[in-house]
Amino acid sequence: MSRNPYTLRTSYLEGNEVLRRPYQKVLVGLILAVALVVPTAASTYFVHLLDLCLLSAIGALGLMLLTGYCGQISLGHAAFLAVGAYTTVILNTHVGAPFTIVVPAAALFGGLLGFIVGLPSLRFRGVYLAISTLAMHYAIIFLATKYQAEFGPSATAGMTIPDPSFGSFVLSGDRPWYYFLLAVVTLTTVGCMNLVRTRPGRAWMAIRDRDIAAQALGINLARYKLLAFVISSMLASISGSLLAYFSNVVTVEKYTLDLAIVYLAMIIVGGMGSILGALLGAIFITLLPFGIDALFGYLPRSWRFGSTLFGVQAGAVGICIIFFLLFEPKGLAEIWCRLETYFERWPFRYRPLDTARR
């Protein structure tokens, strides 16, 4: 799933293999099997948490392509989630469009806006680009606030969305959603994995490592940067649209700058430049506040204040960002690679050179 840097490769094609070793295929099969069985055994609350993880995994994959692979920092990811959510609201309340049309439309509209937000990247780098995406964030959120004030039940209350339906089948409840989202995330993951090992992904990595050198190699910078923005915002928009359907309610207060930072935290914790990292980071950061909530249950009553819990939950994300940037800059994916290598070579520390090929 992620390219293990500690594995010796002796040809270029090997570097492109997704599941190199037989046990990796078994492992992926096992994980999928467990993922399919889990909701039958777990409580509804746990399945609900898994749904949230899967939803944020889609958005995290999108941001990973843009920031982890193409190296363009974006602080506007929450805005794209909002674009997806509000496209869903608008198409539902004014047109009454079905689910099968709304989600592609949200993706399309998100991609279009991603193109616009990506335009400054042709001219700016680093801080300036981050600031320009921040500007777009505030512009989009302003429009969403205005829309909610105009058409919402009141300026502060959210807008409701009915459960999606395919013909007579209505998608509702945590367990059916889980299987639907699992399918979507699996497809997205496979798609992203193939994207990053073919031409666009290689071009993105070249741009991330040194854009001038990439241009000298004949990579069309404008095209590939914009492609990264478009695909990333499409994924975010799909995630936002699905989240809107999942939670049945859309409020603009949810799409703050903090949410965009939470998504950045996911890819930092997971590990920049790794698809596996996006998934691990999404799961870790999504479960973090619930884990802290559970831990707070063990504290004496006098310690439990509402704002303390919120503060600790919010602060934990910041501490995770700082900790991983300082001590584990390649994130959870790197830890996974180390574990994998350790067991692969056990009981030795190094694999002898001539047996490296299986």
Added chain:
Amino acid sequence: MEFAATVVILTCTYALLAAGVVILYKAARVVNFAHGELAIVGGYVFYSASVLGSDSLWLAIAGALVFSIIMGVTIYMSMLRRLVGEPLHVTILITIGIGIVLKSAILIIWRAERLTIDVGVAPALRLSGGASLSYMDLASVAVTVLFFLALYLFLTFTRMGIQFRGTAENALLASQRGVNVDFVLALAWIIAVIAASLSGVFFGSRAFLSTESVTIGLAGLIAALVGGLDSLRGAVAGAFIVAGTQYLTVRLIDPVLSETVPFLLLLLVMSIRPWGLFGTLEELDRV
């Protein structure tokens, strides 16, 4: 008259923030996204110190000063020092992380209370047109002018200031000529946090302190970028432009837009003069 008074005072708040951003960028090539959080936490510390010290102004000032020094040294020594030579986006992300932690500290320690600092808010000066200035407003203007004057004198005439400028120019060469770069960079952080705390105190006395008011950090960042990320003169000019547009937006168009319009202004400036009004052109590639 009221327009002029409000804009001048807002300019002072933003100019102090922007000055901190510029100092950090010049000295350490760090773009600080946690500046608003530092400012507001500074304001909270000032408030708490004044409450604990039974409304003593001097104790409050001392408390905020001690906080700024500890904060600046801690941030530099424990985090940013380890990231020297890392790509710029890593330092951006780590300051974002610091910002989140500080914001959660506001939630935990001060329970996210909306506080107004009420030291010297009695009207001191009445202007024509019904506007009035409090002692705090006058103090904020005076302190800002003094701060910039002191910074100018420090950077131009003292031995330390010359070392400071040397480090900003080329840290490696400076360290080879015997400049203690660690000390200089820690000092840069201290000055930046002091400036931020000052602006937090001024903002908190005119408006209020809460977790939402950390967005003044973004206004300061925009002011620094509009003026040029490596120019102290630009920080003041940028602060004035941002304060002016923000005030006009609130008055004439829509208060909700007051956070968005400075960004749009910045996009405009960036597409015409990406290096800002007073910035240097060759700096841009390093960004």
